Amino acid sequence: MGTYSYYKQTEDADLDKFIGNVNLQDNAFSSSLSATYDKQDMFPEAPCSVLNEFGMNRFYVPVQYGGSLSSYEQLIDLWRTISRHDLTVAIGHGKTSLGGICTWLAGSPEQANTLGKNIINGDVVSWGLTERYHGSDLLANEFEARETPQGWVINGEKWLINNATRGDMICVLALTDPQLGARGYSLFLIDKRKLSSTDYRLLPKEHTYGIRGADISGIEFQNAVISSDTMVGERGAGLEIVLKALQLTRTSCVGLSLGAADHAFNLVFDFVKQHRMYDRYLIELPMVRRTLAETYVKLMIAELVSVVSSRSIHALTGEMSVISAIAKAFVPTMVDELIAQLGDQLGSRAFLTEEYKHGMFQKLERDHRLIAIFDGSTVVNRNALINQFHLLARSYKKGNYDKDGLAQTMNLNDELNKINPEKLQLVSISGCSILQSLPQAVEQLRTLIINKKLTETRLLALAETLLEETNALIEKLSACVLSAREVPQSHFELAAQYELCFAGAACIQLWLHNSDNSSGRFSQALWMEVCLTHLLKRLNSEFKFDTSIYEKFLTSIISEKFNSQVSMS
Numbered sequence: 001m002g003t004y005s006y007y008k009q010t011e012d013a014d015l016d017k018f019i020g021n022v023n024l025q026d027n028a029f030s031s032s033l034s035a036t037y038d039k040q041d042m043f044p045e046a047p048c049s050v051l052n053e054f055g056m057n058r059f060y061v062p063v064q065y066g067g068s069l070s071s072y073e074q075l076i077d078l079w080r081t082i083s084r085h086d087l088t089v090a091i092g093h094g095k096t097s098l099g100g101i102c103t104w105l106a107g108s109p110e111q112a113n114t115l116g117k118n119i120i121n122g123d124v125v126s127w128g129l130t131e132r133y134h135g136s137d138l139l140a141n142e143f144e145a146r147e148t149p150q151g152w153v154i155n156g157e158k159w160l161i162n163n164a165t166r167g168d169m170i171c172v173l174a175l176t177d178p179q180l181g182a183r184g185y186s187l188f189l190i191d192k193r194k195l196s197s198t199d200y201r202l203l204p205k206e207h208t209y210g211i212r213g214a215d216i217s218g219i220e221f222q223n224a225v226i227s228s229d230t231m232v233g234e235r236g237a238g239l240e241i242v243l244k245a246l247q248l249t250r251t252s253c254v255g256l257s258l259g260a261a262d263h264a265f266n267l268v269f270d271f272v273k274q275h276r277m278y279d280r281y282l283i284e285l286p287m288v289r290r291t292l293a294e295t296y297v298k299l300m301i302a303e304l305v306s307v308v309s310s311r312s313i314h315a316l317t318g319e320m321s322v323i324s325a326i327a328k329a330f331v332p333t334m335v336d337e338l339i340a341q342l343g344d345q346l347g348s349r350a351f352l353t354e355e356y357k358h359g360m361f362q363k364l365e366r367d368h369r370l371i372a373i374f375d376g377s378t379v380v381n382r383n384a385l386i387n388q389f390h391l392l393a394r395s396y397k398k399g400n401y402d403k404d405g406l407a408q409t410m411n412l413n414d415e416l417n418k419i420n421p422e423k424l425q426l427v428s429i430s431g432c433s434i435l436q437s438l439p440q441a442v443e444q445l446r447t448l449i450i451n452k453k454l455t456e457t458r459l460l461a462l463a464e465t466l467l468e469e470t471n472a473l474i475e476k477l478s479a480c481v482l483s484a485r486e487v488p489q490s491h492f493e494l495a496a497q498y499e500l501c502f503a504g505a506a507c508i509q510l511w512l513h514n515s516d517n518s519s520g521r522f523s524q525a526l527w528m529e530v531c532l533t534h535l536l537k538r539l540n541s542e543f544k545f546d547t548s549i550y551e552k553f554l555t556s557i558i559s560e561k562f563n564s565q566v567s568m569s
Ligand SMILES: Cc1cc2nc3c(=O)[nH]c(=O)nc-3n(C[C@H](O)[C@H](O)[C@H](O)COP(=O)(O)OP(=O)(O)OC[C@H]3O[C@@H](n4cnc5c(N)ncnc54)[C@H](O)[C@@H]3O)c2cc1C
Pocket: 095, 126, 127, 128, 129, 130, 132, 134, 135, 136, 137, 159, 160, 161, 162, 163, 208, 211, 216, 370, 373, 374, 375, 376, 377, 379, 380, 383, 487
């Protein structure tokens, strides 16, 4: 299967090779087996065993604790590779990465080293934040831990937990000091194997719309006594640790979306190249080609946002409260949209569960619906952005930005810093360097044109339009009356526009920092032009653009990627 990634990292390429030829009937990642697991609501053991043999768990453990996780960019690429074949497998296997994260951020070295060893040896770790009646409202959580001379006594239910049943360990958020509000929650890493069977009850598997094979269940603790060394981080710091951990996990989730988008493209391109109607192949129909082209641009934009967001974890760590919210709201939404458009090209085959590659399209479409729900839904992430509107507007107007952090994020050949969790902040004091650097980026493009180092004046025109749109948006953010409880719908629309401006600024910066690197998509002027054009079209429905250049570029991409000689009309 093809990848649409702008480059392939070594481990990613190795994993692809390890997975092997998925078109072979006996491959653990074959679509027939994937469909069987899905239909029978069965956990996908065989492909997960392949991932275990590959040593995927190493990438869930930071290098300082014995694993191979040194870059979130790499983890995202690996998840993209798995999701390109089966999103259920990526979610079912990858959850251990989320289960461990609070321990990497706040656990003692001993806790982190032990957990690292356990995960590398194959332990499955789940993450229990959500409760049945409170969903995204973590501050309403009731699961409690009471301190006693014997240890902590825990009681309560965690529900809709990935791998709650299969998992060996679970990291839970528990109320330890109800009178302290947000400082009343603490985290515990519980090893189920150390408890007796009466200490907890596993809740039945929930039957789900997508990721049917995954173990989505729950767990209820009943006066279980756990030792004090199971607490992760300080007493009362649980919510803060979780909110910081979510900045990393929400950003990583983009890999799942990108993989699902690749999968959708693979299925649809194969189909439109082979399916004949009206004496022509489907790919020859202008409407089909236009849709393929547009969805491909959407994937490129989702990819560029993913790339800068994952690199920002290392280089702009203190700004992740903003960047992770953008990534998690923007990328899955864009991918849901492109999957729906691509599905239309399959006609009935997007709806049938047995036809055309074992009904893989409808499976991935269902599976992907989850990405915008879990780990903070789109609304929750936009709300996180809204809470920072005034700060973002002030920082933009000041025009300051982190030059070194920006350079490292954007220079794709630069080694990334080791991630420093101490730099994670609940609110980004410095705003959003990527957007705040937009005026300077436009100036840089202008200078390139004046010095005749750049001939495409239309790039500058697009960048200037983006700057105007951004300036106007920033004024609207400043004028918003913010309230924690009464958040109007218009604020959510402004948050969505902020995401588009961010994507546009990231696009220009990626091009400026990589245009002299002849390999790679981000060096191409036409790549930048087509992405900016699409973003401006979304920002302002009246935006006029030169369709001929847009389509010429898309035709070139389609023929390069899919070996189709048919020109687009
Ligand atoms: C398959 C699956 C796997 C999961 N795995 C895990 C797991 O491993 N660990 C875990 O802890 N949890 C897990 N969850 C739970 C998941 O994180 C929650 O479903 C999610 O937090 C949303 O909660 P909820 O479904 O109760 O919806 P709610 O948060 O209650 O939302 C209900 C509605 O309110 C809206 N809403 C919420 N907040 C706002 C807001 N601020 N402003 C406006 N509208 C808002 C939502 O958009 C939605 O329409 C999983 C869920 C699923 C479906």
